[in-house]
Amino acid sequence: SSSGSAEKEKTFAMIKPDGLSGNYTDEIKNAILESGFIILREMTVRLDEDTAGKFYAEHSSRSFFPALVKYMTSGPVLVMVLEKVNAVADWRALIGPTDAQKAKVTHPHSIRAMCGQDLEKNCVHGSDSPQSAEREISFFFEEFSSGAVGSKHDELLE
Numbered sequence: 098s099s100s101g102s103a104e105k106e107k108t109f110a111m112i113k114p115d116g117l118s119g120n121y122t123d124e125i126k127n128a129i130l131e132s133g134f135i136i137l138r139e140m141t142v143r144l145d146e147d148t149a150g151k152f153y154a155e156h157s158s159r160s161f162f163p164a165l166v167k168y169m170t171s172g173p174v175l176v177m178v179l180e181k182v183n184a185v186a187d188w189r190a191l192i193g194p195t196d197a198q199k200a201k202v203t204h205p206h207s208i209r210a211m212c213g214q215d216l217e218k219n220c221v222h223g224s225d226s227p228q229s230a231e232r233e234i235s236f237f238f239e240e241f242s243s244g245a246v247g248s249k250h251d252e253l254l255e
């Protein structure tokens with residue numbers, strides 16, 4: 098940028114059904130803001146099986162996929178667009194390892210250590226790369242999708 102400062106980056110975050118039903122939303126948002134992220138967008142949505150499956154399409158051949166879809170459709174989720182310098186890597190670091198049980202030992206200050214239960218029920222999601230962030234943000238937020246009318250977004254959420 099003209100100021101010479103590092104460029105801001107966007108990432109996609111989600112509070113999963115166990116995070117919402119366990120009333121961890123305020124604590125998670127506080128951690129987000131205290132870590133210097135701006136919450137650019139947020140929306141509560143209820144995923145159906147088709148949408149949850151498409152969101153996690155990369156895992157569709159894995160043995161845990163049916164359980165993952167069941168988990169992700171078990172209640173509403175809160176989806177967010179976060180912004181800061183190095184947002185993708187910093188949000189992944191803040192949430193901690195996939196297995197919340199392990200996170201409690203190795204990353205006790207992580208969000209998954211705070212609100213997750215195990216390898217599946219880990220209360221939050223974070224994009225794993227800038228490319229994933231772009232896909233996941235446009236998956237849920239039409240204003241960030243570059244497509245024309247009838248784009249991926251409309252197909253997935255309507």
Ligand code: RTP
Nearest residue numbers: 161165194195216217218219221222223224225
């Ligand atoms: P996420 O995509 O949700 O941010 O999680 P992640 O990158 O840390 O982990 P990933 O490998 O992408 O797995 C996606 C989600 O699937 C569930 N899972 N269950 N039972 C199992 O073996 C298993 N493994 C993964 C978790 O909910 C995980 O976050």
Ligand code: MG
Nearest residue numbers: 222223224225
């Ligand atoms: Mg992942």
